[in-house]
Amino acid sequence: MWRTSSRSGGEGDCVEVAGFADSVGVRDSKDRQGPVLTFAPDAWTGFVRATCSGALTSRP
8 A cells, every 4th residue: 555755745746655575666656557556665764763863964
């Protein structure tokens, strides 16, 4: 089942995430029939942790 980010502004312009048997899928909520990026569960967990910790902030 696909889930929309809890931080979504409700405008439909965010990503959706789904857990599969051996991967995590990410897709654009505006293009649900479009491509899906898949990640190994450990890679996705590392990405989420880095994002939450602020390690991936944009720099000028």
